[in-house]
Amino acid sequence: xxxxxxxxxxxxxxxxxxxxxxxxxxxxxxxxxxxxxxxxxxxxxxxxxxxxxxxxxxxxxxxxxxxxxxxxxxxxxxxxxxxxxxxxxxxxxxxxxxxxxxxxxxxxxxxxxxxxxxxxxxxxxxxxxxxxxxxxxxxxxxxxxxxxxxxxxxx
Numbered sequence: 001x002x003x004x005x006x007x008x009x010x011x012x013x014x015x016x017x018x019x020x021x022x023x024x025x026x027x028x029x030x031x032x033x034x035x036x037x038x039x040x041x042x043x044x045x046x047x048x049x050x051x052x053x054x055x056x057x058x059x060x061x062x063x064x065x066x067x068x069x070x071x072x073x074x075x076x077x078x079x080x081x082x083x084x085x086x087x088x089x090x091x092x093x094x095x096x097x098x099x100x101x102x103x104x105x106x107x108x109x110x111x112x113x114x115x116x117x118x119x120x121x122x123x124x125x126x127x128x129x130x131x132x133x134x135x136x137x138x139x140x141x142x143x144x145x146x147x148x149x150x151x152x153x154x155x
Contacts, residue, residue, distance in 0.1 A: 040126040048135035049128035063122040066155040080149045
């Protein structure tokens with residue numbers, strides 16, 4: 001029985017540390033993240049993801065509307081991301097921002113994406129945990145806090 005518990009503990013440890021050891025850029029390039037045909041990647045079946053484009057009811061979240069120039073909205077979002085705890089912007093283009101956020105205690109990584117479609121005054125978004133089945137609502141709360149910060153800054 002002791003060997004079984006040790007083996008289970010070792011398997012859990014290797015699973016958790018393996019996902020943290022893979023460099024972010026390498027993981028992101030193989031993950032299917034980004035914009036494809038004007039859409040962000042769909043959420044998996046697990047309950048640890050939200051997306052504003054083409055999602056089912058469990059994963060759906062509203063995009064962030066803005067009423068300023070697109071570049072101003074993008075610059076403001078980038079500034080907001082600098083104050084979101086344990087969040088780093090990894091990639092940015094004219095119409096896309098990719099960031100990662102780490103959980104405070106276990107350092108689990110969440111991927112956070114923002115897409116500025118042409119001819120629309122909205123920011124589509126996706127936030128998803130890399131591991132696990134549930135995030136206890138962390139991804140949804142993070143995005144809603146970003147939405148509120150942008151609203152407070154009058155974008």
